[in-house]
Amino acid sequence: MPTPVDEATDLLQTMIRNQCVNDGRPESGGEVRNAQTLGAYLAGPGVDIKQYQSHPGRGSMALRIEGSDKKAPSLLMMGHIDVVPADPNGWKRDPFCGDLIDGEIWGRGALDMLSITVTMAVAVKKLLREGWKPKGTLVFSGMADEEALGTWGAKYLVDNKWDDVKADAVLTESGEPPLPIPTKGGPKAIMVVGEKGSHWVGLKVNGTPGHGSIPYKTDNALVKAAEVVKRIANYQPKLHLDGAWREFVTAMQFEEPLASGLLSEAGFRDTLDGVPVGIARLFDASAHTTFSPNILHSGQKTNIVPDSAVIQIDIRTVPGDEGPQVRAMLREAIGDLWEQVEIMDEDSNPASASKTDAPIFKVMQSVTAKVMKGAQIVPSFTVGATDSRFFRRKGVPAYGYSVYSSNIPFGEFMTMFHGRNERIDQESLRLMLDLYEQTARAYLS
Numbered sequence: 017m018p019t020p021v022d023e024a025t026d027l028l029q030t031m032i033r034n035q036c037v038n039d040g041r042p043e044s045g046g047e048v049r050n051a052q053t054l055g056a057y058l059a060g061p062g063v064d065i066k067q068y069q070s071h072p073g074r075g076s077m078a079l080r081i082e083g084s085d086k087k088a089p090s091l092l093m094m095g096h097i098d099v100v101p102a103d104p105n106g107w108k109r110d111p112f113c114g115d116l117i118d119g120e121i122w123g124r125g126a127l128d129m130l131s132i133t134v135t136m137a138v139a140v141k142k143l144l145r146e147g148w149k150p151k152g153t154l155v156f157s158g159m160a161d162e163e164a165l166g167t168w169g170a171k172y173l174v175d176n177k178w179d180d181v182k183a184d185a186v187l188t189e190s191g192e193p194p195l196p197i198p199t200k201g202g203p204k205a206i207m208v209v210g211e212k213g214s215h216w217v218g219l220k221v222n223g224t225p226g227h228g229s230i231p232y233k234t235d236n237a238l239v240k241a242a243e244v245v246k247r248i249a250n251y252q253p254k255l256h257l258d259g260a261w262r263e264f265v266t267a268m269q270f271e272e273p274l275a276s277g278l279l280s281e282a283g284f285r286d287t288l289d290g291v292p293v294g295i296a297r298l299f300d301a302s303a304h305t306t307f308s309p310n311i312l313h314s315g316q317k318t319n320i321v322p323d324s325a326v327i328q329i330d331i332r333t334v335p336g337d338e339g340p341q342v343r344a345m346l347r348e349a350i351g352d353l354w355e356q357v358e359i360m361d362e363d364s365n366p367a368s369a370s371k372t373d374a375p376i377f378k379v380m381q382s383v384t385a386k387v388m389k390g391a392q393i394v395p396s397f398t399v400g401a402t403d404s405r406f407f408r409r410k411g412v413p414a415y416g417y418s419v420y421s422s423n424i425p426f427g428e429f430m431t432m433f434h435g436r437n438e439r440i441d442q443e444s445l446r447l448m449l450d451l452y453e454q455t456a457r458a459y460l461s
């Protein structure tokens with residue numbers, strides 16, 4: 017008789033090998049393969065499973081266990097079933113091998129986030145097998161296209177099949193493994209209650225064309241753009257040390273002087289110097305809106321002084337920083353060169369957050385403490401974007417909720433998201449199975 021961990025391992029291997037690689041093109045993804053794998057695994061007499069295709073090949077699925085009490089709260093456990101591309105260069109194994117080596121399953125998606133999706137599915141299967149009859153309705157969904165804005169997955173289902181996926185609370189990716197920084201009190205489990213917004217800006221820098229052989233005092237757009245890039249990179253935006261950041265630092269119970277340094281306007285940036293850089297990067301991004309100039313295009317020919325340059329900036333916003341605030345910060349960063357740039361395009365997705373006093377959050381706290389031996393939940397903001405935002409916009413609280421063993425060190429964990437040698441250990445699968453099964457029972461029974 018295979019154990020739940022065996023089943024999760026097997027399902028994870030199949031889904032990695034299905035290679036539902038989403039490169040952003042509508043014809044990529046092929047999530048119909050993973051949607052059908054999940055459907056086939058969960059199928060049984062009387063089991064209500066729906067398959068969706070928002071676009072040829074872009075499959076999502078939803079399973080429903082109808083509750084007996086219409087007034088009881090309902091829950092959506094949601095995992096995405098697409099993965100980002102993987103270049104085999106630099107990997108120790110084939111990125112789509114799905115091999116089980118020394119208790120770890122290797123392959124693209126093992127962490128982000130097929131491990132969560134499959135452990136949710138195996139927990140649901142266990143409940144189905146025992147004929148569990150909850151008071152509240154449980155929905156489990158495998159979503160396409162999370163890795164490219166969710167157009168063909170969560171956004172499609174929220175816009176077109178709302179009755180199939182609506183719930184009083186949503187659980188999805190992801191929590192974080194324990195931080196390798198000493199804290200007071202018991203163990204901590206970092207869960208995600210909100211995410212930063214994105215505000216992508218294209219800036220055009222103007223100049224005057226001329227001959228490259230006589231550069232003296234020319235109005236060279238590329239040279240100006242280089243200065244603009246440097247100013248944006250060196251810009252220190254206003255810190256937002258209250259609200260979500262303060263809540264995170266306080267709940268972490270860091271030792272002194274780290275705890276007060278991370279909450280001090282004057283000391284914040286010096287304090288980061290004493291933190292391992294991978295973690296400092298996350299802390300820094302959590303405490304303010306960030307600006308990363310990532311693309312610069314200019315020039316047509318080696319002997320022509322360019323009259324324009326275009327800079328693309330990846331800006332990630334904290335709550336409250338939207339269009340007008342972002343433009344004001346850009347103006348401040350660019351200073352006296354502001355007159356010579358124009359904003360060409362802007363693409364904005366505001367930050368979103370869920371309350372930490374929702375009834376589901378109390379259940380998450382008590383179940384996490386059981387599964388992770390007394391661990392307390394630490395609410396955090398993720399710097400990336402997930403499908404949660406579609407539900408938060410509808411007023412539904414959504415959380416990144418998962419647990420990990422300490423077999424994979426934090427530093428390596430962070431580099432594996434969209435990076436090389438992605439894998440998950442079976443002890444983490446066991447913890448997740450426990451977490452999702454117990455949460456469904458506690459919230460819905």
Ligand SMILES: [Zn+2]
Nearest residue numbers: 128129162189
């Ligand atoms: Zn993900």
